Amino acid sequence: MESIIQGRVYKFGDNINSDVIIPGRYLIYIDAERLSQHAFEVLGDDFPAKLRNYQILVAGRNFGCGSAREQAATAIRGLGINAIVASSFSRTFYRNAINDGLPIIECPDLHAAVEEGDDLRIDLAQALIFHRDRHYAFPKLPDSVRGILEMGGLAAYLKTQLTSPPRL
Amino acid sequence: MGMTIAQKILATKAGLSTAVPGEIVEAYPDLVMSHTATWRSVSVMNKIGATTLFDPDRLAIVLDHISPAKSEKNAADQQVSRNFAKKYGVHKFYDVDSGIAHLVLMEAGHVAPGDLIVGTDSHCTIYGSLGALGTGIGYTEVTSVWITGKLWMKVPESVKIVLDGRYASGVYSKDLMLYLIGKLGADGCNYKSVEFYGSSVSDLSVSERMTIANLAMEMGVKCVFVPPDEKTREYLKGRLQDQARYRAVYADPDARYQNEVRVDISRLEPMVACPHEVQNTKPIGEVAGRRIDQAFLGSCANAKYEDLVTAAQILKGHRVHPDVRLIITPGSKQIMLEAMNSGVLQILLESGGMVTNPGCGACAGDGGMLADGEVCLSTANRNFLGRMGSSKAQIYLSSPATLAASAIEGVISDPREFQTT
Numbered sequence: 001m002e003s004i005i006q007g008r009v010y011k012f013g014d015n016i017n018s019d020v021i022i023p024g025r026y027l028i029y030i031d032a033e034r035l036s037q038h039a040f041e042v043l044g045d046d047f048p049a050k051l052r053n054y055q056i057l058v059a060g061r062n063f064g065c066g067s068a069r070e071q072a073a074t075a076i077r078g079l080g081i082n083a084i085v086a087s088s089f090s091r092t093f094y095r096n097a098i099n100d101g102l103p104i105i106e107c108p109d110l111h112a113a114v115e116e117g118d119d120l121r122i123d124l125a126q127a128l129i130f131h132r133d134r135h136y137a138f139p140k141l142p143d144s145v146r147g148i149l150e151m152g153g154l155a156a157y158l159k160t161q162l163t164s165p166p167r168l
Numbered sequence: 169m170g171m172t173i174a175q176k177i178l179a180t181k182a183g184l185s186t187a188v189p190g191e192i193v194e195a196y197p198d199l200v201m202s203h204t205a206t207w208r209s210v211s212v213m214n215k216i217g218a219t220t221l222f223d224p225d226r227l228a229i230v231l232d233h234i235s236p237a238k239s240e241k242n243a244a245d246q247q248v249s250r251n252f253a254k255k256y257g258v259h260k261f262y263d264v265d266s267g268i269a270h271l272v273l274m275e276a277g278h279v280a281p282g283d284l285i286v287g288t289d290s291h292c293t294i295y296g297s298l299g300a301l302g303t304g305i306g307y308t309e310v311t312s313v314w315i316t317g318k319l320w321m322k323v324p325e326s327v328k329i330v331l332d333g334r335y336a337s338g339v340y341s342k343d344l345m346l347y348l349i350g351k352l353g354a355d356g357c358n359y360k361s362v363e364f365y366g367s368s369v370s371d372l373s374v375s376e377r378m379t380i381a382n383l384a385m386e387m388g389v390k391c392v393f394v395p396p397d398e399k400t401r402e403y404l405k406g407r408l409q410d411q412a413r414y415r416a417v418y419a420d421p422d423a424r425y426q427n428e429v430r431v432d433i434s435r436l437e438p439m440v441a442c443p444h445e446v447q448n449t450k451p452i453g454e455v456a457g458r459r460i461d462q463a464f465l466g467s468c469a470n471a472k473y474e475d476l477v478t479a480a481q482i483l484k485g486h487r488v489h490p491d492v493r494l495i496i497t498p499g500s501k502q503i504m505l506e507a508m509n510s511g512v513l514q515i516l517l518e519s520g521g522m523v524t525n526p527g528c529g530a531c532a533g534d535g536g537m538l539a540d541g542e543v544c545l546s547t548a549n550r551n552f553l554g555r556m557g558s559s560k561a562q563i564y565l566s567s568p569a570t571l572a573a574s575a576i577e578g579v580i581s582d583p584r585e586f587q588t589t
Contacts, residue, residue, distance in 0.1 A: 015354045015445060019552035024533045028234075028241055030208050030307075042554035062355035065388060066552060068290040070208075070306030091359050091390055092290055096306040142192055144320060154308045158315065159216040 005083045005103065005122040007055025009114055016059055017066035018093060022075040024067070035071050036078025051079050056122070058114045059086040064093020073100040083122055085129065085138075087111050098145055101153030105129070107138040170420025172326035173393045174361035177301045177417055181284040182321075189325045189424075199226055199260075199278060200313045201287030203269045204233035206249040208307040209288070209314065221256055222317030228260035228287075229253055230272050234534050235264035235527040267500025267526035270294045270468045274378070275502050277407030281396040282415035286313060291468050291549065293385045296392035297377035298400055299416055301361075303391050324361040324390045328425045331368035333434030338584035340478070341376040342470055342547070342567035344431065345383035346439035350449030352429070358388035360426070363419060368433050369394060374403040375474040382469045383549055386446040395419075438583055440545075441565035444553040452570060452582045462544040463488075463575040464556075465521075465568055466497030467531040470547035473503045473512075475568040480515040482572035482586045488520030489578030495536045496521050497529035521575070530556055538563075545574050 019042075026038045040047040057063075057076065063086040064072055073096040076084065084097065087108040097104040105122065107129060114120070114131060121130040129136040141149065151157045171179070175187045182193035202209055206229050221227065229249060237243035246264065253261040266272045270291060273279055281299030285292060288307050295302030305319070313319050329348070335341075349356070362384055364377075372380070377394045384392040394400075396416040408414060438452040465471060465479055476498065488494045496516050498504035504526050507513040517523060530536025531548040537557030538544055544556055544563050551563035566574070569583035576586075 015447075017445075017550075017552050019550065019555045023554050027205070028239075028245070030211065042559035062358060062388060065354055066290065066550060068288060068292075068304030068306060070308060073306075088355060088358060090355070090388055092304050092306070095309065099306055099308045099312075144192065154312055155212050155216055158212075158218070158312050161316065162216065162218055 003123065003125040005056065005124065007082060007120065008053065009056050009058050009116060009118045009120055010051055010054035011114060011116045012057060012059040012063070014060035015062045015065055018064055018069050018072040019066055021064065021072040022069065027069055027071055030071060030074065032074050032078030035075035039075040039079055048079055051081070055080065055082050056120050057081055057084045058111060059084065060111050061087045063089050065090040068092040068096070070096040070100060073097040073102050077102045085110055085122070098149050099154035101149060103149060105138050107136050110136050169424060170422035172361060172419045172423045172425070173363055173395070173417050174301060174324050174326055174391055177282060177284055178321055178323050187323045189323050191323045192320055193323060194318050195284055195321045196318045197226065197286045197313060198283040199228055199285045200310055201228045201230070201269055201273060201285060201289070201292065202307070202310050203230050203288055205288040205307045206252065207245040209311040210248050210252045212308050212311040213314065218315050221314050224257045225259070226317070227258045227314060228273055228278055229258055230262040230266060230269035231264045232266070232268045233528045233532045235525065237264070238534070264527070265501060265525070267498070267503065268468045268471070268528055271472065271499040271503070274298060275407065275500060277404065277409055280404065280408055280413040280415065281400060282417045286319065290385050291382050293389055293392045294378050294382040294468060297374060297381040297394050298404065299393060299396035301391045322359070324359055325426045326361045326363060326423070327357055328428040329362055329364050330428060330430045331364065331366035331433050332430070333368055333432045334371060335433055335436065338438055338569055338582070339436050340567045340569060341372065341379040342383065343436050343439045344433055345380055346441050346449045346565065347436055348431070349383065349386050349447050350439070352387050354386065354388060354445060354447040356387045357384070359390055361391045361393065362389050363393045363395065365395070370397055370399070373474060374399055375472045378472060379469055386549060438567060438570050440570065440580060441551055443551055443562040443564065446549070446551060446565065452580070455564070455580050456582055458580045459543060459578065460492055460545045460574055460580060461542040462536065462538065463492055463494045463571050464497070464530045464536055464544055464546040464548065465571055466495065466529045467546070467548035468499065469549040470568050471497055471499035471503070473506045475547065476503065476507045476512050476516065479568040479572040480512045482569060482583060483519035483521070483576065484515050486519055486576045488575045491578050492575050494521035494575045495524060495530055497524045498526045500526050533557065545571055545580060547571050
């Protein structure tokens with residue numbers, strides 16, 4: 001995972017639930033590209049195609065609420081989205097995004113300041129977001145959690161654990 | 169400083185004497201539930217080349233979301249899950265005939281007070297109805313717990329909800345929860361552990377407590393607790409194979425709560441959640457009269473035996489409106505058997521309803537899909553856009569009583585206007 005993430009912003013409001021992100025009938029798939037073909041499709045005929053022009057999602061409160069489906073994170077990753085900055089996340093989505101290797105950032109101050117199409121630069125190492133002439137600090141992830149994200153997700157992390165002797 | 173129930177359970181499962189909110193601990197769950205998603209966890213295991221489980225006795229697998237298989241792909245995925253269970257000696261395996269994972273596991277005595285349970289479903293919070301800490305995780309994380317036995321967990325802040333009074337006739341725990349979700353919002357308790365107290369709680373049946381703990385997820389909770397009491401013990405009698413597993417955990421008198429919410433439940437009315445968010449709740453009077461095309465009595469929220477009885481009491485002697493499809497999906501095979509033996513199933517069928525096999529059914533989009541412009545009233549826990557088929561359809565949520573009254577009238581109707589037998 002790169003420490004610097006840059007791109008154009010697509011903006012969502014509050015309480016975007018995981019049924020909207022990926023409807024239940026597609027959970028029979030786990031492949032990111034295939035899932036992404038149906039991501040957000042319930043929002044209208046121009047979805048998900050229009051989202052492929054953006055690299056960063058900025059959302060309001062409680063992004064990813066509802067079902068614990070991991071494919072919500074996978075589908076967004078499949079769209080070519082490299083990070084999500086939200087005022088807050090639902091806890092199940094938060095875990096799934098980390099486990100899926102999708103950087104997520106809680107930054108409540110950013111949502112009101114950003115408009116669709118804006119450029120953002122996120123420095124994960126410094127825990128700063130640069131937008132226009134301002135920057136926003138966000139809390140760093142705990143080291144153990146950041147380790148999973150940096151390896152690209154839990155599966156890759158787990159694989160490294162298998163090669164080391166068990167702790168119990 | 170004393171500890172809340174969540175603090176105590178997480179400390180115990182992490183081998184610590186204390187745990188404070190915000191702290192991240194490595195906890196060892198007593199049970200890892202995976203449902204129809206099991207094959208996905210198996211695929212992760214294969215991908216990383218793992219061949220050993222931490223403890224097969226801690227796994228439970230229930231094939232509930234698509235049952236029986238609807239396509240060759242479903243069939244192949246379910247075959248992967250069955251073969252995995254056989255290969256690794258997973259004895260807590262329940263096939264497509266059993267019902268919804270949460271209800272099946274509680275009925276079978278796999279959930280005890282004080283347990284830590286994680287699973288591939290957000291409504292794992294329901295285990296809090298028996299005093300266990302239940303919470304949802306994704307399928308890759310399930311694989312991780314299968315292999316390592318543990319996962320990182322942040323110790324949550326706790327909120328106290330105090331219930332006083334008794335429900336008026338026609339009002340149920342579903343109405344209470346729709347009221348609370350509307351009042352506190354979809355993220356009103358995000359990341360929080362919620363403990364239910366008050367004089368009303370001891371009156372509530374275990375079935376009603378399950379509805380409370382299930383719906384609390386829709387306020388964003390991490391977990392929920394109804395502290396165990398005599399009713400809990402009674403429910404688990406004959407279910408827990410080993411009574412030593414009954415390890416009720418209570419909060420300390422000086423435990424710290426972020427806030428406290430009090431509700432006089434005697435003042436509640438029947439409530440309905442309107443499209444397309446559960447927090448969009450209204451008293452029945454504001455939505456009564458809206459036409460429905462389908463009524464779905466099902467899901468882990470409200471397809472328990474008591475729920476079927478409530479609906480049957482209203483439907484008895486009436487006919488489902490000719491323009492309404494009433495779909496009844498009992499929560500489990502046990503529930504269906506009980507409803508068959510008591511005659512409840514017959515009432516539901518004779519009134520014009522159709523009864524499907526037990527499982528998640530239409531709540532998860534498995535049968536009972538909606539066409540453009542159709543309206544469904546459902547006893548489930550989610551009414552999100554497109555959840556039951558067309559994104560041009562609308563889903564309303566209610567109690568089983570409101571659902572039964574509405575199925576008869578063909579429009580959303582107040583159950584208090586029906587004399588129950």
